[in-house]
Amino acid sequence: MDAYERFLNDLKNKLGLDLSGYKRKQMERRISSLMKYLELENSYEKLIKILLRDEDIYHSFLDRITINVSEFFRNPVQWEILRKKMMPLLLSPDKRLYIWSAGCASGEEPYSLAMSLMGVFPWQKYVLWATDCDQVVLEKAKQGVYPPNSVQTIPEIFLKQFLVFKDGEYFVKPELKRSVLFEKHDLLKDEFPKQMDLIVCRNVVIYFKEEIKDELYLKFYKALRPGGILFVGCTEQIIQARKIGFESISPFFYRRSL
Secondary structure, three states: OOOOHHHHHHHHHHHHHOOEEEEEHHHHHHHHHHHOOOOOOOHHHHHHHHOOOOOOHHHHHHHHHHOOOOOOOOOOHHHHHHHHHHHHHHHHOOEEEEEEEEOOOOOOOOHHHHHHHHHHOOOOOOOEEEEEHHHHHHHHHHOOOOOOOHHHOOOHHHHHHHEEEEEOEEOOHHHOOOEEEEEOOOOOOOOOOOOOEOOOOOOHHHEEOOOHHHHHHHHHHEEEEEEEEEOOOOOOOOHHHHHOOOOEEEEEEEEEEE
16 A cells, blocks of 8 residues: 555545545645645645644645536537427426536536526426535535626526626526525435436546446436436546446437436
8 A cells, every 4th residue: 555545544534535436646636736835745644634633724625636617508509408409308397307416516507507497497497406525615606606707608698687796796696596405415425316307417527437437327327317317528428328228319418218
C-alpha cells in the first residue's frame, strides 16, 4: 500500500470520505494542488491532520475534489431536444412527474429544468429533486444568486420570467426556488430513488473509474420507471447501454425499456 492508498484509508476511516471510486490521477492532481497551496510539502499525513482540525480547509478540500463546474442550459442544442422531443414523451396532465438532477453543483442544472417545465409546460405537475455530495455548493444553490456572466446562456424569455436583477446580481424568483428540492446525496454510497420519470446526470460520471461508471448506470436504470429517460453529458456514452436495458433514443438520451 503506497502513501496515496493509505491517505484514502485515513479519509474513509477518520472523515467518512470514500474516494476509492474516483480516477486516481485526477484526484492526485487536485489534492497535490491543495497541498502545494497549503505548503504541506506533499505530505498526506499533514493534510489529514489539518483536515481534521480546520473546517474551512476541509470545505476547501471538498471543493477541490468534487466537480462543481456547472452552467445554465449547458450545451443548448441538447436542452432544445429535451424540451421539444423528450419531455413530450413524459408529460401528462393526469400525473406528477418525478425528476432527479444528480450532481447538481450550485444549482444551474435543476433551475434550468424548472424553467423549462414552468416556462413551456406550466400545467405540468412535478417534483424536482436536486442532489450533490457537497453541502457548501448546495447552500449556494438554495440561495439562487448568480453573477451576470453566469446567466448569459439562459434564453432571454426565461431570464425575464424567472430571475430578477438587483445590486449587480441575478436572483432566482421565489416561485422557481420553491419548485426545486435540494438535498445532500452521495452517488457512491447513498440509496437511489425509485420510479423516476427523468434523471439528469451530466458530466459527473466521467470522473469515476470504469467499473464504478457501470455500477452507477445500472443504478440509474433501476431508479427509472419503465419508459423513463436518462440525460447524460456530451462527453459521456453508455457503452453497455443495451446490455443494461437502455434504449438510445437520441445522442445523450437513454430510455429504460418499456
